[in-house]
Amino acid sequence: MDFGYEECSSKSHRGGQLYQIRVxxxxxxxxxxxxxxxxxxxxxxxxxxxxxxxxxxxxxxxxIVIGNDNKFCLTDHHHQARAVWEAAKKKNEAGIDQGNARVVVEVLYNWSVLKDYEFWKAMQGNGWVYLFDSQGGGPRQPASLPKHIKDLRNDPYRGLAWYVRSHFGYSKRPADFAEFQWAQFFRMRLILDNRLLRNEIEGVDILLSEMKEEDRNAIVEEAIALARSPEAAGLPGYSGFVSRG
Incomplete structure (x- = not known):
């Protein structure tokens, strides 16, 4: 896959120019x-x-931000990049495979001169790193982050947050890790965990898309109701509670 752009390297710089890079x-x-x-x-x-x-x-x-040792660090669009990798796993109309799967990137900063602590401090200060694991635990050390896009774990509550937004339970907003804020909101209310305790699901590391439709719809409807309740006020994209009384 070739977009016709220059390949991103440790010498690439910010300034509006687009590059291409292997996923x-x-x-x-x-x-x-x-x-x-x-x-x-x-x-x-x-x-x-x-x-x-x-x-x-x-x-x-x-x-992306370029770090030392030729690290090309995503600051957003992890789902898009992982989706390209997944699409390349199987037969696809574009004919891409995991060896040539690429995305277009914009370099926000070239911080290759910064060493570990200084680099991660700058990333944290800009809201470009999320040091919590797939179960919401953390913060973790930057060294614990996955080394490859394929190693990103599934957070079922992040999946639930996506379903809720897709069903207009809240709106997309340009806030730092907004979807994870919603995921943590739902996690704290045990929407999936309660079903685990009632033996209604096999495990907490699940895919809602693989559930029976009626079970998935019940979970999403419960989450939408919470997303529109006063409890969620202050979260990015909160749409408010609409009373019909």
Whole structure:
């Protein structure tokens, strides 16, 4: 896969120029994704022709920061990058594989001169690293972050947050890790864990997309009600509680 852009390197710089990079060379700055969202995106990508997928990815450049030791650190769009990797696993209309799967990137900063502590302090200060694991535990050390996009774990509550937003339970807002804020909100209310305790699901590391439709709908409806309640006020994209009384 080739977008016709210069290949990103340790000498690339910010300034509006777009580069291309292999998905395999990207370094995550979070430990988890919602695989429900990833798999839905990947399935849509598999149906796109090469020209369609190229146009889609060019209009959605992935922001990165360049660190030392040639680390190309994602600051956003982990789900998109993982979806490209997943799409390349199987037969797809664009003919990409995991060896040539690429995305378009925009370099926010080249901080390759910064060493570990200084680099991660700057990343944390800009809200570009999320040091919590797939169960919401943390903060963890930056060294615990996955080394490859394929190693991102599934956070089922992040998947639930995506379902709720897709059903207009809240709106997308440009806030730091907004979807994870919603995931933690739902996690603290044990929406999935309560079903685990009642033996209604096999485990907490689940995919809502693999549930029976009626079970999935019940969970999403419960979460939407919570998302619209006063308890969620202050979260990014909160739509408010609408009373019909």
């Amino acid at each position: 395999a060379d990207l370094h995550p700055t979070q430990s988890a994704v919602g695989l429900d969202e990833v798999y839905a995106k990947a399935e849509a990508m598999r149906k796109k022709s090469e020209d369609e997928l190229t146009a889609y990815l060019i209009t959605r450049p992935v922001p």
